[in-house]
Amino acid sequence: MNINPLVDVKEGCSSAPILKERGQNEVFCGLTGIIWLHRKIQDAFFLVVGSRTCAHLLQSAAGVMIFAEPRFGTAILEEKDLAGMADAQEELDSQVDKLLERRPEIRQLFLVGSCPSEVIKLDLSKAAERMTLKYAPTVRVLSYSGSGIETTFTQGEDACLASMVNTLEKTEEKELILVGALPDIVEDQFLTILKQLGIRRVSTFPSRTVGSAPKIGENVKFILCQPFLGDTCEALEDKGATHIAAPFPFGEEGTTHWLKAIATQFTVEDSLFEKVTEAPRNRARKALELVSKNLSGRSVFFFPDSQLEISLARFLVRECGMNALEVGSPYINRKIVAPDLEMLPKGPIISEGQDVDCQLDRCREAQPDLTICGMGLANPLEAEGLATKWSIELVFSPVHGYEQAGDLASLFYRPIKRRELLKV
Numbered sequence: 001m002n003i004n005p006l007v008d009v010k011e012g013c014s015s016a017p018i019l020k021e022r023g024q025n026e027v028f029c030g031l032t033g034i035i036w037l038h039r040k041i042q043d044a045f046f047l048v049v050g051s052r053t054c055a056h057l058l059q060s061a062a063g064v065m066i067f068a069e070p071r072f073g074t075a076i077l078e079e080k081d082l083a084g085m086a087d088a089q090e091e092l093d094s095q096v097d098k099l100l101e102r103r104p105e106i107r108q109l110f111l112v113g114s115c116p117s118e119v120i121k122l123d124l125s126k127a128a129e130r131m132t133l134k135y136a137p138t139v140r141v142l143s144y145s146g147s148g149i150e151t152t153f154t155q156g157e158d159a160c161l162a163s164m165v166n167t168l169e170k171t172e173e174k175e176l177i178l179v180g181a182l183p184d185i186v187e188d189q190f191l192t193i194l195k196q197l198g199i200r201r202v203s204t205f206p207s208r209t210v211g212s213a214p215k216i217g218e219n220v221k222f223i224l225c226q227p228f229l230g231d232t233c234e235a236l237e238d239k240g241a242t243h244i245a246a247p248f249p250f251g252e253e254g255t256t257h258w259l260k261a262i263a264t265q266f267t268v269e270d271s272l273f274e275k276v277t278e279a280p281r282n283r284a285r286k287a288l289e290l291v292s293k294n295l296s297g298r299s300v301f302f303f304p305d306s307q308l309e310i311s312l313a314r315f316l317v318r319e320c321g322m323n324a325l326e327v328g329s330p331y332i333n334r335k336i337v338a339p340d341l342e343m344l345p346k347g348p349i350i351s352e353g354q355d356v357d358c359q360l361d362r363c364r365e366a367q368p369d370l371t372i373c374g375m376g377l378a379n380p381l382e383a384e385g386l387a388t389k390w391s392i393e394l395v396f397s398p399v400h401g402y403e404q405a406g407d408l409a410s411l412f413y414r415p416i417k418r419r420e421l422l423k424v
């Protein structure tokens with residue numbers, strides 16, 4: 001078994017020029033993150049302080065997936081709040097009182113800001129401080145912004161996690177934190193592998209409950225599971241923890257490099273690393289072989305949406321043989337995606353931000369075999385004959401790690417196959 005060196009392409013995209021666009025963009029707001037965060041953090045409630053539009057967004061995005069009483073809701077700001085005729089802070093206090101009385105199982109309450117709460121300058125951090133004093137120690141109250149003015153759809157998770165960093169207790173121990181909300185099944189797979197590698201003190205952030213939250217200190221190292229966690233990364237570093245840089249764990253190669261970066265920091269023997277990863281690597285390779293033959297040689301175009309784009313392009317080009325034409329990302333944090341950029345062979349346009357009409361022109365001109373974009377752009381492009389994939393699905397589905405490598409490739413093949421069947 002051999003592990004490819006991190007940089008084995010003639011020239012990667014690290015030094016490629018970035019096309020920066022600052023026009024109209026078509027991206028969900030950060031409230032969307034609540035859909036996966038409320039499932040991950042099991043003792044939390046997310047209270048959006050917003051409008052009926054915010055409530056509709058959450059209900060329609062999450063509606064089909066909820067089978068129990070949801071752990072999120074919207075405190076609707078009415079006309080009189082927006083016109084400054086009522087004391088919105090007082091109304092919020094009374095809504096929270098009622099909520100916590102009705103739901104005694106809640107241990108963490110997030111007050112989530114929205115466009116309307118920002119426009120009327122409702123200070124949610126002050127409200128959170130006041131409520132923390134009132135409900136301590138039973139409930140901890142935090143606040144962050146999910147507003148479309150400030151955040152794109154995956155930045156809501158970043159803002160949420162960054163708001164929690166100050167609450168983490170200190171430790172002197174050498175520990176590892178996996179940072180980013182992964183589906184439980186994927187998280188468990190990673191924890192099992194890390195245990196087999198002999199790394200004992202591992203925690204996840206966000207933790208499933210307040211009681212299992214990670215601790216933080218100078219001897220703590222952390223690795224990101226998602227590329228969109230820039231603010232969280234900085235907040236953890238400010239507390240003295242060390243960021244382990246690595247490509248993101250998509251596909252067999254990405255997962256191996258990601259695990260190897262951890263193993264190096266925790267001085268795991270190469271022979272043990274190879275023994276532990278050999279079987280899952282082989283399973284991932286076999287699963288990928290089956291699907292990648294259908295993707296190989298096809299072209300792909302990424303509209304900016306989730307910040308996963310660079311890492312996914314690296315996976316599709318290197319492990320599935322696809323040809324990336326443009327890789328657009330809402331924001332490129334070079335420090336975080338540097339290893340993926342280095343591994344992505346030079347060629348595609350790398351773009352940051354969006355000017356949607358210009359980008360649509362480039363996409364139509366390029367006529368890619370597959371276009372990854374937000375839901376709003378997918379239908380019109382499908383009507384024009386292009387095969388599209390909703391980028392939001394890549395955030396909702398289990399796609400990280402060895403066991404999901406084949407499923408990840410299949411997610412990209414499905415729209416191509418559907419279009420081929422339609423042609424027949």
Ligand code: SF4
Nearest residue numbers: 029054114115147148
């Ligand atoms: Fe719309 Fe802003 Fe509410 Fe998001 S936060 S749903 S962008 S009003």
